[in-house]
Amino acid sequence: MKVGQLSRKELRSRLSSENGLRVKFGPFIVRIQSFLPSLVDPLHRLYVFYALADDDIAEFHVQIVPKRSPRRPFTPLLQFLVDGQAPFPAAPVHQALTMLEWGINLAIAVRVNHFLLFHCAAVERNGHVLLLPAWPGSGKTTLCAALIHHGYRLFSDEFGLLELQSGHLFPLPRLMPLKNQAIDAIRNFLPEATLGPEIHGTLKGTVAHVRPPEASINREDESAAPRWIVFPKWIANQPLQLEEMPRSEAFLLLASNAFNYEVLGQSAFDAVTSLIQRCECRKLVYSDFGSVLAALNELTDG
């Protein structure tokens, strides 16, 4: 059963129940609890394709709860909790959705150690995974949003989940937070994309979430082998460049970009070595969607 098969009333009732709303995100089950009525509509719209996991054990138990601040006694605030702990400060009520999404991502980033967890976007085309590691100015979420509406399957805009034994990537197709100018860029380029409400005044400015395509969520249990690693950088008015990257540099950037590289030790070293040896590594500079799509299509058709 999918979240979209629940009425708004049923969704609200589940969110406020002891059992919570249990949702499957790739290999993880998350139990979400909240009494906040304003969270119901965006979740009903953006979580519509996710499977309910009523009978499965949840890895993450998260809540959005009201919070009183002595410094701001008249401002209604909310606190995100994971297993009863607050990993970051309270925020205004209108930021509930960003808080929930960031909170779940943070919980995954700091707790998951049975995958090597890269900070990157990952998409699949022609049966293989293209990794787009995050680095300052990469615009990975924006690029990822454009790709998944042009024939690429979304694995994740935030995490590359590498299984150490198989060397395969596992999908985790969660909502994709666009920020500031990227919101209008995607609205203009992808009028067919479904976006959530614009949430203003967050730590990262204005945020709006892209809903992953239904097909990507339906195939969230299908892993695939990686084949390309492309380090993107968006620079306004720059002509497209897609150049080979020395493998030693790719190793350095990828290893330092994994959340749990040091925790996993030698297994992580071996996994990154094997990943780099199996993949084509490129540096990408782009400024417009048309040329970057053409270049990445050519790369992934090869």
Added chain:
Amino acid sequence: MRVVDWDGEFTVFQPAAGKTHFLNEMGLRILIMLDQSPQTLEHLCQLLAEHFSLLPDESFMQQIQKTLYRFEALGLIASIHSPR
């Protein structure tokens, strides 16, 4: 230690510390030579100069000494006193 060659640059995994290091050929050769037997700075510079066909002048020796200090700080090597 695990060493992987990336066309003349090397990634080295140091199990005891769980750290990964990036070395050029000179850095790796220093580790290999010191792994084979302890060396004085002077003798090590002589061996390296022979291996890479370089002139073991003062500036070369200073560079190697700097590298040794760095390796020691990273726990890759340890200084020992020669027996009397």
